[in-house]
Amino acid sequence: MIKRRKKIIRPRLSVNIAGMELRNPVMPASGTFGYGEEYAPYLDLNSLGAIVTKGLSLHPKAGNRTPRICETVSGMLNAIGLQNVGVDVFIKHKMPFLEQFDTPVIVNFFGNTQDEYAAVAERLDAISGVRALEMNISCPNVKHGGIVFGTDPKAISSVVRQVRKKTSKPLIVKLTPNVTDIQVTAKAAEDAGADALSLINTLTGMSVDVKTRRPRLANTIGGLSGPAIRPIAVRLVHQVVQAVSIPVIGIGGITRAMDALEFLIVGAKAVQVGTANFVDPHAMATILNELEDFCLAEGIDDINDLIGSLEV
Amino acid sequence: MKNHKTIVLSNQEISPGYYRMRILAPDYNKLARPGQFVMFRVQRSLPPLLRRPFGIFRVGFMPADCDTMPPKEFIEIIYKVVGSGTEIMQGLHYGDPVELLGPLGQGFEFGEADEEKILVGGGIGLVPLYMLAEKMIDHSKVRLLMGGRTRDDIITVTEFERLGVETYVSTEDGSLGEAGLVTQVLEKKLQENNQVSVYACGPMPMIEAVEKICSAHRTPLQVSLEALMACGVGACLGCVVKGAGHTQEQPSYLCTCKVGPVFHARQLAWGSDDDAAASDCGVCR
Numbered sequence: 001m002i003k004r005r006k007k008i009i010r011p012r013l014s015v016n017i018a019g020m021e022l023r024n025p026v027m028p029a030s031g032t033f034g035y036g037e038e039y040a041p042y043l044d045l046n047s048l049g050a051i052v053t054k055g056l057s058l059h060p061k062a063g064n065r066t067p068r069i070c071e072t073v074s075g076m077l078n079a080i081g082l083q084n085v086g087v088d089v090f091i092k093h094k095m096p097f098l099e100q101f102d103t104p105v106i107v108n109f110f111g112n113t114q115d116e117y118a119a120v121a122e123r124l125d126a127i128s129g130v131r132a133l134e135m136n137i138s139c140p141n142v143k144h145g146g147i148v149f150g151t152d153p154k155a156i157s158s159v160v161r162q163v164r165k166k167t168s169k170p171l172i173v174k175l176t177p178n179v180t181d182i183q184v185t186a187k188a189a190e191d192a193g194a195d196a197l198s199l200i201n202t203l204t205g206m207s208v209d210v211k212t213r214r215p216r217l218a219n220t221i222g223g224l225s226g227p228a229i230r231p232i233a234v235r236l237v238h239q240v241v242q243a244v245s246i247p248v249i250g251i252g253g254i255t256r257a258m259d260a261l262e263f264l265i266v267g268a269k270a271v272q273v274g275t276a277n278f279v280d281p282h283a284m285a286t287i288l289n290e291l292e293d294f295c296l297a298e299g300i301d302d303i304n305d306l307i308g309s310l311e312v
Numbered sequence: 313m314k315n316h317k318t319i320v321l322s323n324q325e326i327s328p329g330y331y332r333m334r335i336l337a338p339d340y341n342k343l344a345r346p347g348q349f350v351m352f353r354v355q356r357s358l359p360p361l362l363r364r365p366f367g368i369f370r371v372g373f374m375p376a377d378c379d380t381m382p383p384k385e386f387i388e389i390i391y392k393v394v395g396s397g398t399e400i401m402q403g404l405h406y407g408d409p410v411e412l413l414g415p416l417g418q419g420f421e422f423g424e425a426d427e428e429k430i431l432v433g434g435g436i437g438l439v440p441l442y443m444l445a446e447k448m449i450d451h452s453k454v455r456l457l458m459g460g461r462t463r464d465d466i467i468t469v470t471e472f473e474r475l476g477v478e479t480y481v482s483t484e485d486g487s488l489g490e491a492g493l494v495t496q497v498l499e500k501k502l503q504e505n506n507q508v509s510v511y512a513c514g515p516m517p518m519i520e521a522v523e524k525i526c527s528a529h530r531t532p533l534q535v536s537l538e539a540l541m542a543c544g545v546g547a548c549l550g551c552v553v554k555g556a557g558h559t560q561e562q563p564s565y566l567c568t569c570k571v572g573p574v575f576h577a578r579q580l581a582w583g584s585d586d587d588a589a590a591s592d593c594g595v596c597r
Binding site for chain 2: 033041073
């Protein structure tokens, strides 16, 4: 007779970010998961650490012309143009669906002026079902010659400070990788009052159709995502973790638990899964299963023991 | 809507560059409606990263391998080898693992039972029309106008004929059927009788021409559109088309994957491409 093994103790996967207790460190990346309802037929939203919505602006946004996406080597370029229903429609028509779930809702938002950022944050702050805000600062500041907020430490400082005054909810600032020194921009966000950072947003890229000699995106340039960017993302998360004391959420080309683990080991407290959702609507469920299996196989009782355990 | 990890049953070249793939697909006979599509993934391979959307050509059953087993359900897709994804597909054989997400999207509406139906297919655009013809042929007279650049682009026409569909073929180089565009045949047919419903699928210039002809004859038209898409479920917003009444101020972008791929012509904005929404930011999602 086979001897019964002792009862398997499931590893603890819960993590704490900026006062939020998440049941596990896996959540979707903004813009790859709609408003949650698109993936509900395929995935138990109650199994996720959090739900992160598509980015919202003060007014609805049409987005760019098509083609908006194209595939590249192990990745994709997108220039959707932040098409979204606007914060008011979101609160009225999308929030009730998300409130059915026992999963924290993190609402991503953006603006093209400081005042727009502040106005959206203020509206979301009033909604009890919104657990935290994630601020996309990879947008051009139209009042200052279109320079991207997230590439200028002074602009980051100023806009994050203004938003900070409008909300008492946890404020996550999502950093752009398209900077010379990410430690500087990370520090600027931390000093201005961010409770956590998430990175990376997409890397700017471009692809050309050699027969037509036209860019493959109507917008000419777009954001690169997918496995192709993962080593860059891991490096940037590693650098940011060294520079700040607030929690960091790692994003960039995660398709499997092994990928997520790289981010956790360099010090991310949680991860966001983006492009992989498009490829496989069950991607996050698979990652969670694999994460548990990894912990069991490696004798890790608590995922927190892995976080920041990088040996250099 | 489900993701099946399944296998290829067969994969054959049916015309130079065109392949027909049969895939094991439980429940599709019950679930799939004419005009719906699947997101197809070649398993365990990178590239391609993204799935590819394919219209369902037909569904059916194959005899089981053993008499006590249920018959095998399958779907067939037809694809043209055009890029890296379809090049990999071309090399697949019986038993190769693939994934199918679907059936997705809105299918065709069948219209009045006794009224005549005209199907217009351009090249690979013919694919979603077969299941539609199968459904409609018992109640209506169905004609197929099939166009292509050369005779190689004229595929599966004999199968439509076997259903009892009256088929007309035209090629741009005259290598098969009438020389010319399929839309010229449509114009002639509608001049004879405009009390019909038209269903079209093919390249965008053909669809636009069909729309012009149908609106001039006040003939109801449903179109099945193709678009680049990453997810197939309405999340990536890569596959949008302009809805009727779309303006810069009141934008109406419809997801081809979710609201379509089949649209009534009246749902869409036709003709004007000057209202391209200038975005402040194209770099972010």
